[in-house]
Amino acid sequence: MVTMTMGKALNAGLRQAMRDDDKVVLMGEDIGALGGVFRITDGLLDEFGAKRVIDTPLAESGIVGTAVGLAFRGYRPVVEIQFDGFIYPAFDQIVSQVAKLHYRTQGRVKMPITIRVPWAGGIGAAEHHSESNEAYFVHTAGLRVIAVSDPQDAYRCLQQAIASDDPVVFFEPKRLYHHKGEVDLEAPLADAPPMGLARVVRPGTDATVITYGAMVRTALDAADAAEDEGISLEVIDLRSLSPVDYDTVAAAVRRTGRVVVAHEGSREAGVAAEVIASITELCFEYLESAPVRVTGHDIPYPPAKLEKFHLPDLDRILDAVDRVMDRPNSLSGSIDAKGGAR
Numbered sequence: 001m002v003t004m005t006m007g008k009a010l011n012a013g014l015r016q017a018m019r020d021d022d023k024v025v026l027m028g029e030d031i032g033a034l035g036g037v038f039r040i041t042d043g044l045l046d047e048f049g050a051k052r053v054i055d056t057p058l059a060e061s062g063i064v065g066t067a068v069g070l071a072f073r074g075y076r077p078v079v080e081i082q083f084d085g086f087i088y089p090a091f092d093q094i095v096s097q098v099a100k101l102h103y104r105t106q107g108r109v110k111m112p113i114t115i116r117v118p119w120a121g122g123i124g125a126a127e128h129h130s131e132s133n134e135a136y137f138v139h140t141a142g143l144r145v146i147a148v149s150d151p152q153d154a155y156r157c158l159q160q161a162i163a164s165d166d167p168v169v170f171f172e173p174k175r176l177y178h179h180k181g182e183v184d185l186e187a188p189l190a191d192a193p194p195m196g197l198a199r200v201v202r203p204g205t206d207a208t209v210i211t212y213g214a215m216v217r218t219a220l221d222a223a224d225a226a227e228d229e230g231i232s233l234e235v236i237d238l239r240s241l242s243p244v245d246y247d248t249v250a251a252a253v254r255r256t257g258r259v260v261v262a263h264e265g266s267r268e269a270g271v272a273a274e275v276i277a278s279i280t281e282l283c284f285e286y287l288e289s290a291p292v293r294v295t296g297h298d299i300p301y302p303p304a305k306l307e308k309f310h311l312p313d314l315d316r317i318l319d320a321v322d323r324v325m326d327r328p329n330s331l332s333g334s335i336d337a338k339g340g341a342r
Contacts, residue, residue, distance in 0.1 A: 001184050007177040009151035010040050010116075012185060013158035014078065018048055021076060024162055027054045027063055028080030028116075037082055038118055038177055060090035067113050068097050076112045076162055084119040084171075085128030091136070098167045099142030111167045114158070119147070120214060120264050121311055122175030124304040130174075131301055132265035137169045138242045138274070145242040146195055147171040149216040151181040153239065160195040171241075173214035198245040200252065204234030207258035207321055210249060210275060212238040215262050215312065222317040233321065241271055249275070250282045257288035258324040262312050267295040292320040 004012070018024045026041060032055040035042030045053040056063045060081060067077035081087045087094075094115065101109050121130035137145050144166050148154045154172065161168040193199070201216060202223050209219045216237045223233040236252050238244060253259055259279055261272035272293040279291060294312045302310050321327075 001182045003180055004151055004183050005178050005180050006148075006151045006154045006172070007038060007040055009155040009181075009183050010158055010172065011042060011044070012183070013155040014041065014044060014162075015047070016185075017078075017159050017162040018044065018052065020159075021163075022052075023074060024076045024078060025052045025054065025070065026078050026080070027056050027067060029056055029058055029063075029082050031055060031080050036080060038174070040116075040118075040172075040177075041080070060086055060088075061093055064090040064093040064098065064113075064115070067115075068093065068101070068111070071111050071113050072109065076114075078114045078116060078162055080116045080118075082118070083125075083129045084117050084133055085131040087115075087117060087133065094137070094143070094167075094169070095140045099140050102166075103142060110165045112162075112165045113167045114161045114164075115167070115169045116158075117169060117171050118174045118177075119171040120173050120175070121301065121307050122173075122214060124307070125174075126304065127301045130307065132263065132296060134169075134171055134241055134263075135265055135270050138271055142167070143242060144168040144196070144240070145171070146240055147173070147213040148239070149173070149176070149213055149237050151179070151183050155183050155185070156189065156192045157195040157239070159189055160192070163189070164195075171213060176214050176217075179217075196240040196243060196245060198236055198238050198240065198248040200234065200248070201237045202233070202235040204232040204256065206232045206256060207260060207324055208234045208236060208252045208256045209260045209262060209317060209321070210236045210238060210252075211262040212241060212271075213264070215264060218312065218314060219262060219317060222314045222321070225314060225318060226321060231321065231325070238275075244275065244278070246278055246282060249279065253279055253283040254286045257286050258321075259287070259291035260294060260317060260320040260324060261291060262294040262317055262320075264296045264311055266298045267293055268298050270295055289324045289326060292323050294320045
């Protein structure tokens with residue numbers, strides 16, 4: 001085990017995948033000599049050369065379209081979208097081609113494309129640099145959608161995504177790039193848990209908090225604070241947003257009977273809405289109270305000085321826990337125009 005940042009773990013995962021398979025090629029803006037805006041591809045150009053680490057023009061649709069052509073020819077392209085909000089010019093390629101070609105060709109053509117997306121807020125950046133747009137891709141049949149939350153998962157899941165014959169949209173929380181953790185660089189990838197499985201990050205008995213990405217750390221902080229009040233919170237990291245591992249989720253809900261789902265993205269038609277709808281179908285008779293969402297607000301991403309009011313935090317999660325447990329400090333009487341907790 002070695003201690004490294006999530007950024008370094010992603011770099012190590014890319015390096016290992018490229019060593020394992022010479023059909024893995026990287027594409028993106030400034031990923032070569034610069035090593036990417038966040039330096040995730042640092043040093044890879046020197047080791048693998050310009051034919052496998054390709055600096056592209058500023059044209060996301062062209063980058064992903066080229067990746068589709070490479071996949072047709074048997075390559076495994078790994079595309080870097082420089083920031084989450086820059087992915088929209090490539091949206092047509094992703095939802096119309098990447099997601100559908102395997103089905104359209106009745107399985108004759110595979111699309112083993114990994115689309116890496118530096119994602120979500122918390123770094124004091126501007127609009128188009130801090131968006132949580134995962135719901136668009138979760139809604140798109142034919143895509144796997146992964147969101148990692150720590151260096152070990154980043155290292156392992158990125159290699160699994162690249163090795164997969166399915167197209168994967170791979171979300172990397174920008175505010176965790178410098179977060180450190182232990183990474184096992186020696187364990188065989190075949191022995192790792194599949195990237196499609198959720199995991200119980202912290203067991204608990206009173207309520208379950210379901211989340212993903214950088215919000216996992218926030219949920220763990222909330223669990224620590226709740227413990228001081230004698231409340232045992234279970235924290236589930238979804239890891240895979242499409243497909244969702246509902247076996248793990250349902251087992252957790254049946255243990256506690258109370259559910260809070262948290263994410264940074266907008267509340268309206270967000271991932272939490274789908275997770276709660278599925279929980280209600282699967283576990284209705286086990287629920288002791290209505291599940292509660294804790295999300296970003298239904299607004300364009302705010303200026304940096306206001307993002308702390310937009311991003312779900314420890315207090316908002318604990319308020320939601322009070323609601324599902326019907327505690328006196330509950331904010332259940334304070335709702336916004338769409339019915340969400342303020």
